[in-house]
Amino acid sequence: MDSDEEIHDVYDGDSAEDYYYSGGDSNMDGGDSIGGGEDEDDDAGYGYGYASDEGSEKTYTVLREDDIRQRQEESISHVSAVLSISRVAASILLCHYKWNVSQLHDQWFADEDRIRKSVGLLTKPVAMFSNANEMNCGICFDSYPRDQIQSAVCGHPYCITCWKGYITTSINDGPGCLLLRCPAPGCGAAVGHDMIHKLASDEDREKYSRYFVRSYIVDKKKTKWCPAPDCENAVEFELGSNVYDVKCLCSHAFCWNCTEEAHRPVDCSTVAKWILKNSAESENMNWILANSKPCPKCKRPIEKNQGCMHMSCTPPCKFEFCWLCLGAWSDHGERTGGFYACNRYEAAKQEGLYDESEKRREMAKNSLERYTHYYERWASNQTLEKLSDKLKEPESQLKFIIEAWQQIIECRRVLKWTYAYGYYLPEHETAKRQLFEYSQGEAEAALERLHQCAEKELLVFLGNDDGEVETQPDFETFRPKLAGLTRVTRSYFENLVRALENGLSEVDSQAASSTSVSSKNAGAKGKGGKAKSSSSRSSRTGTRNIDDVNHWNCERCTYANPESSTLCQMCRNPR
Amino acid sequence: MANSNLPRRIIKETQRLLSEPAPGISASPSEENMRYFNVMVLGPSQSPYEGGVFKLELFLPEEYPMAPPKLGRICLDILKDKWSPALQIRTVLLSIQALLSAPNPDDPLSENVAKHWKSNEVEAVETAKEWTRLYATGA
Numbered sequence: 001m002d003s004d005e006e007i008h009d010v011y012d013g014d015s016a017e018d019y020y021y022s023g024g025d026s027n028m029d030g031g032d033s034i035g036g037g038e039d040e041d042d043d044a045g046y047g048y049g050y051a052s053d054e055g056s057e058k059t060y061t062v063l064r065e066d067d068i069r070q071r072q073e074e075s076i077s078h079v080s081a082v083l084s085i086s087r088v089a090a091s092i093l094l095c096h097y098k099w100n101v102s103q104l105h106d107q108w109f110a111d112e113d114r115i116r117k118s119v120g121l122l123t124k125p126v127a128m129f130s131n132a133n134e135m136n137c138g139i140c141f142d143s144y145p146r147d148q149i150q151s152a153v154c155g156h157p158y159c160i161t162c163w164k165g166y167i168t169t170s171i172n173d174g175p176g177c178l179l180l181r182c183p184a185p186g187c188g189a190a191v192g193h194d195m196i197h198k199l200a201s202d203e204d205r206e207k208y209s210r211y212f213v214r215s216y217i218v219d220k221k222k223t224k225w226c227p228a229p230d231c232e233n234a235v236e237f238e239l240g241s242n243v244y245d246v247k248c249l250c251s252h253a254f255c256w257n258c259t260e261e262a263h264r265p266v267d268c269s270t271v272a273k274w275i276l277k278n279s280a281e282s283e284n285m286n287w288i289l290a291n292s293k294p295c296p297k298c299k300r301p302i303e304k305n306q307g308c309m310h311m312s313c314t315p316p317c318k319f320e321f322c323w324l325c326l327g328a329w330s331d332h333g334e335r336t337g338g339f340y341a342c343n344r345y346e347a348a349k350q351e352g353l354y355d356e357s358e359k360r361r362e363m364a365k366n367s368l369e370r371y372t373h374y375y376e377r378w379a380s381n382q383t384l385e386k387l388s389d390k391l392k393e394p395e396s397q398l399k400f401i402i403e404a405w406q407q408i409i410e411c412r413r414v415l416k417w418t419y420a421y422g423y424y425l426p427e428h429e430t431a432k433r434q435l436f437e438y439s440q441g442e443a444e445a446a447l448e449r450l451h452q453c454a455e456k457e458l459l460v461f462l463g464n465d466d467g468e469v470e471t472q473p474d475f476e477t478f479r480p481k482l483a484g485l486t487r488v489t490r491s492y493f494e495n496l497v498r499a500l501e502n503g504l505s506e507v508d509s510q511a512a513s514s515t516s517v518s519s520k521n522a523g524a525k526g527k528g529g530k531a532k533s534s535s536s537r538s539s540r541t542g543t544r545n546i547d548d549v550n551h552w553n554c555e556r557c558t559y560a561n562p563e564s565s566t567l568c569q570m571c572r573n574p575r
Numbered sequence: 576m577a578n579s580n581l582p583r584r585i586i587k588e589t590q591r592l593l594s595e596p597a598p599g600i601s602a603s604p605s606e607e608n609m610r611y612f613n614v615m616v617l618g619p620s621q622s623p624y625e626g627g628v629f630k631l632e633l634f635l636p637e638e639y640p641m642a643p644p645k646l647g648r649i650c651l652d653i654l655k656d657k658w659s660p661a662l663q664i665r666t667v668l669l670s671i672q673a674l675l676s677a678p679n680p681d682d683p684l685s686e687n688v689a690k691h692w693k694s695n696e697v698e699a700v701e702t703a704k705e706w707t708r709l710y711a712t713g714a
């Protein structure tokens with residue numbers, strides 16, 4: 001499976017095809033590339049999004065709200081200096097020009113008068129100022145002393161109350177308030193941000209300022225908001241890159257191209273298809289879950305829409321059971337409370353038995369969310385602190401545990417998407433199907449080992465809250481083991497992702513040798529890889545025996561290496 | 576009822592509409608609700624609507640003048656996104672009168688009438704005259 005050299009990325013097939021396999025080239029000089037080498041504990045910890053070890057090039061930058069504000073400030077200062085205009089005028093112009101500084105410069109210097117007119121930057125008042133002490137407001141028609149009247153540059157007089165009403169209406173109408181103009185018909189003079197800040201209520205000022213920040217991103221092709229709920233960050237993408245997976249600082253990983261959850265190795269159109277398909281079907285599934293219970297014998301879902309608790313499944317099953325406790329009806333009757341109650345159920349419910357099984361069912365349905373949840377809980381419980389205390393190790397030395405968990409989460413996500421991939425893999429591509437299921441199984445097995453180690457074996461070190469833990473030596477073997485498994489699992493998934501993004505082209509080039517692979521996985525496993533049975537997995541966790549003559553199995557990670565190599569190609573363990 | 580807290584602006588506008596009406600336009604508030612106006616617009620001379628009297632109902636919402644008056648289903652930009660609180664009932668009604676002088680078949684209420692207007696203006700003008708005579712005169 002050593003096919004790195006042969007890989008031609010077919011992901012979306014456009015420009016800059018292979019820069020990230022060749023470790024960076026012309027597209028990526030400058031910018032913020034992260035040094036490669038043995039940068040194993042790169043904070044992003046986002047292994048397979050980039051080239052493996054020889055050079056992790058970041059193809060994007062996460063912008064926090066502060067970063068955006070700072071960039072806005074810089075643009076405003078720049079424009080204000082270059083065009084010799086006030087900062088207020090500069091920010092009006094930038095809002096009109098969608099923060100495109102160079103386009104603004106070009107057009108301004110080509111025809112300043114036209115630009116001024118179109119955005120409403122007047123140089124002098126157009127309305128006649130009377131010298132009277134009182135002025136009439138053009139909205140409420142009342143007369144006010146001069147100090148209660150305000151105007152934009154144009155000089156059209158409105159009282160402070162009406163200005164406030166005008167501004168608040170505009171802000172509540174949406175981001176159009178950034179381009180607010182004088183209310184006078186046909187005037188068009190821009191209302192500066194300074195005036196709005198002076199006159200708006202605190203709440204409106206807050207909204208206005210939010211629109212202002214958002215205006216920086218909304219119109220940009222290079223930058224998008226992180227789609228995670230409540231996340232205020234944006235991601236700026238290096239155009240030309242074809243690795244769309246990005247990870248926000250909020251830890252949400254998404255596809256920059258379609259803004260769905262990160263879905264390598266599956267392409268965006270497949271994801272869209274898959275989501276559409278599932279949204280239709282999940283409606284059904286939700287309904288079934290909410291309104292039915294499976295027959296305890298034949299497992300067909302049964303909806304109970306009326307009547308007593310004595311259920312009879314339809315032929316041929318005909319099983320008679322109690323709707324509440326799902327036990328056989330033969331155990332029921334007068335002594336359990338009659339036809340409309342079940343005191344066995346009531347008793348069991350009191351003990352909390354049913355709640356728990358209900359919960360388990362729910363959890364199983366949300367496997368990925370579950371792992372994320374576990375991780376978050378794990379992290380928030382200050383497990384690390386506790387561990388650090390017990391082992392007298394600084395927390396920084398325990399980072400490998402976090403990395404292991406991050407790897408688990410990412411792998412679960414990839415694994416999830418491989419099922420969508422499998423679903424759309426044509427049935428007749430038998431060889432590809434077999435290779436797919438094999439690679440998927442291998443990756444999954446590695447992930448299970450890692451997960452086992454990160455979850456179960458870690459518990460030992462947490463021990464009970466009281467009592468000393470005599471684990472110093474053990475922990476020193478645990479560390480390299482978990483770190484090793486993390487690395488190995490990452491490699492497996494990188495390979496899996498590459499193979500799938502390649503359209504499993506190895507099958508074509510290695511048609512001959514693939515027969516040996518397929519012999520192991522012989523027997524179709526049902527549609528779309530969905531029925532990957534647990535038995536096939538357990539056979540993998542044992543020693544591998546593909547083509548024993550030409551391979552040796554790594555002691556540490558069980559990877560099957562070609563005879564010619566002396567180091568394991570997965571984990572670099574010597575033979 | 577709603578008349579007790581009528582903003583001064585509405586009172587002033589009403590007074591001016593009554594004391595110095597715009598030519599060809601009359602607008603008078605309903606007795607029960609001072610935010611509700613019965614409006615009559617005369618068809619402009621030299622238009623197919625000449626001689627017709629067009630009745631409208633105009634309502635000033637609670638937010639007026641920050642929000643535009645409500646005026647049936649008339650496609651007019653100042654009744655929507657181009658509204659400004661510095662506009663008035665009078666200016667809105669003048670705009671409607673102007674619309675009768677120069678219909679805008681690119682932004683129609685009725686697609687069929689607009690098509691007819693664009694494909695055969697002479698015939699469409701005749702229809703407009705006919706309908707004005709039938710539905711907007713006398714009574």
